[in-house]
Amino acid sequence: MRQAGRYLPEYRALRSRLGLLELCKTPEAAAQVTVLAVEKLGVDAAIIFADILLLAEPLGVGLAFHRGEGPRILRPVRTREEVARLPAVDPQDALAFVFDAIRLARRALGGRVPLIGFAGGPFTVASYLIEGGPSRDFLRTKKVMYSDPETWDALMTRLADLTARYLAGQIASGAEAVQLFDSWIGCLSPHAYRRFVLPYTRRVLAALPPDVPVIHFGTGTAGLLEAMRDAGGDVIGLDWRVELGAAWQRLGDRVAVQGNLDPAVLLAPPEEIRAGVRAILEAAGGRPGHIFNLGHGVLPMTPWERVRLVVDAVHELSQR
Amino acid sequence: MRQAGRYLPEYRALRSRLGLLELCKTPEAAAQVTVLAVEKLGVDAAIIFADILLLAEPLGVGLAFHRGEGPRILRPVRTREEVARLPAVDPQDALAFVFDAIRLARRALGGRVPLIGFAGGPFTVASYLIEGGPSRDFLRTKKVMYSDPETWDALMTRLADLTARYLAGQIASGAEAVQLFDSWIGCLSPHAYRRFVLPYTRRVLAALPPDVPVIHFGTGTAGLLEAMRDAGGDVIGLDWRVELGAAWQRLGDRVAVQGNLDPAVLLAPPEEIRAGVRAILEAAGGRPGHIFNLGHGVLPMTPWERVRLVVDAVHELSQR
Numbered sequence: 001m002r003q004a005g006r007y008l009p010e011y012r013a014l015r016s017r018l019g020l021l022e023l024c025k026t027p028e029a030a031a032q033v034t035v036l037a038v039e040k041l042g043v044d045a046a047i048i049f050a051d052i053l054l055l056a057e058p059l060g061v062g063l064a065f066h067r068g069e070g071p072r073i074l075r076p077v078r079t080r081e082e083v084a085r086l087p088a089v090d091p092q093d094a095l096a097f098v099f100d101a102i103r104l105a106r107r108a109l110g111g112r113v114p115l116i117g118f119a120g121g122p123f124t125v126a127s128y129l130i131e132g133g134p135s136r137d138f139l140r141t142k143k144v145m146y147s148d149p150e151t152w153d154a155l156m157t158r159l160a161d162l163t164a165r166y167l168a169g170q171i172a173s174g175a176e177a178v179q180l181f182d183s184w185i186g187c188l189s190p191h192a193y194r195r196f197v198l199p200y201t202r203r204v205l206a207a208l209p210p211d212v213p214v215i216h217f218g219t220g221t222a223g224l225l226e227a228m229r230d231a232g233g234d235v236i237g238l239d240w241r242v243e244l245g246a247a248w249q250r251l252g253d254r255v256a257v258q259g260n261l262d263p264a265v266l267l268a269p270p271e272e273i274r275a276g277v278r279a280i281l282e283a284a285g286g287r288p289g290h291i292f293n294l295g296h297g298v299l300p301m302t303p304w305e306r307v308r309l310v311v312d313a314v315h316e317l318s319q320r
Numbered sequence: 321m322r323q324a325g326r327y328l329p330e331y332r333a334l335r336s337r338l339g340l341l342e343l344c345k346t347p348e349a350a351a352q353v354t355v356l357a358v359e360k361l362g363v364d365a366a367i368i369f370a371d372i373l374l375l376a377e378p379l380g381v382g383l384a385f386h387r388g389e390g391p392r393i394l395r396p397v398r399t400r401e402e403v404a405r406l407p408a409v410d411p412q413d414a415l416a417f418v419f420d421a422i423r424l425a426r427r428a429l430g431g432r433v434p435l436i437g438f439a440g441g442p443f444t445v446a447s448y449l450i451e452g453g454p455s456r457d458f459l460r461t462k463k464v465m466y467s468d469p470e471t472w473d474a475l476m477t478r479l480a481d482l483t484a485r486y487l488a489g490q491i492a493s494g495a496e497a498v499q500l501f502d503s504w505i506g507c508l509s510p511h512a513y514r515r516f517v518l519p520y521t522r523r524v525l526a527a528l529p530p531d532v533p534v535i536h537f538g539t540g541t542a543g544l545l546e547a548m549r550d551a552g553g554d555v556i557g558l559d560w561r562v563e564l565g566a567a568w569q570r571l572g573d574r575v576a577v578q579g580n581l582d583p584a585v586l587l588a589p590p591e592e593i594r595a596g597v598r599a600i601l602e603a604a605g606g607r608p609g610h611i612f613n614l615g616h617g618v619l620p621m622t623p624w625e626r627v628r629l630v631v632d633a634v635h636e637l638s639q640r
Contacts, residue, residue: 136456138584142585143588146584146585146588146589147592186540188561189563189580190566191563220506220540222561223561224561241507243509243543262462262508264458264462264466267463268466272467279511301459
């Protein structure tokens, strides 16, 4: 979760020269920060450096990242006409730089750890396109869903197909697993999720090669777990607001789980961090199919040594 | 949930003359908007007009409400010393205006519907005191919890005792049920909730007379339901991010449930609103012990007629 990010001094140094989009579009640099995070932290997998909104840029909506803010979409997409006007996009052209970064990162990793690709989930990307940026209540998004379901369907279908081709391209370029970050689905009722999101997520995941593991992640999903599982994914990513053992029991044995330490715990004293790691490993009970992770991204103000401490604690405590 | 609020034209007219705190401190006006909402909406219970942070003001922390913003605490409380310096507060003096409003509202309601009193939950009030205002991540709050548990305990103990006396005073003044709004507990892991919140909430609720029903509410609590129940309350308030039937099953038959329509659904067309109401009533299955409500407060931009539509739909559909 945000393995390479602002909490790493080397990343900050790079970012003082390159904007976020520029960094993503420079495959050598993206591969470099991907590998750097692995070497510095000692994690068991790499995740390609990219952003969930990269796919929005070739749609011509005016994606911009301003320092210290979330992403902005300068020309939001809210009406039937605005959806219809979105240009056809071929990820092989428009997002070739991501595929190049994946090839370079694979080569630099040399098989030491597997490389994970990723994309934003259709709801989460749609919500940025509709809201024009981050949102607290997602009211514009919900308004389109409930008041203009045809526009919603048109937008979600476009995004689902584009996302499926984008992830398939990442896999063809060397990604050995992929993660779908539908980060903001936790704003929805289970009923709304099943009706307005699940069919499109299923469309994305059903289009991927069956032998590549898929991690399906969201935040605030304690009420959505069964529905997320029904949408697809070999691994369900959990945030910290659900007890891992109880969540896994609800999900059943046919899926693995990932998670779920509160990133805020990394701001606590070392003994609290170790206690938090231990509690999660105990909840997982040593069963195969648990990927230890934070419940969401590393917070920018986290001392990087604390992330290393978590990784070391996981390795040490899970070997006992 | 925010029965009297900015979505009501009469409330807005009153607020153009009186600030929020001023309105709360004018018992006649607070009782008037309480009763107005009942008459205008046709709801089955009144909830006294007040604010969960009223209790913070006599603590001398500089509570302020600026137009269009959330509440601000001008002198946040973050250290042992700052907690120790909080003055002793007697709710009978400092919050007498709430008790007066309750007496006036009871009289004006004349037994037509019961009157509910309320207070903020200890975590939620503590988070405002520590953060200094609304927060997205509650990082300062979590930092105190994890890094300075003695300060956390001192603050939560103070708030729990004050809240218990405040609610007992409301009951003595005529409140026929009380609701504890621990609105922001959903940011916590179940483990953190049980360790850092549950003991204090239990302390509040155990101090109240046993014959007055208590509604225990929070948002984003789909992973916390069992822990909230264990903290206390005759009714567990659910937000919309959990399926009501599944939640009630987890909670068991010994508690009632309240909820849980997404307030954003009230911005949808009338047929969608009715469908949303119907789905919740069906999930409740006509069993006694379900209080229909929104999952959180009415959104300020909601046309008030849509709230009335919900009330009428609940009455009509639940009589079938």
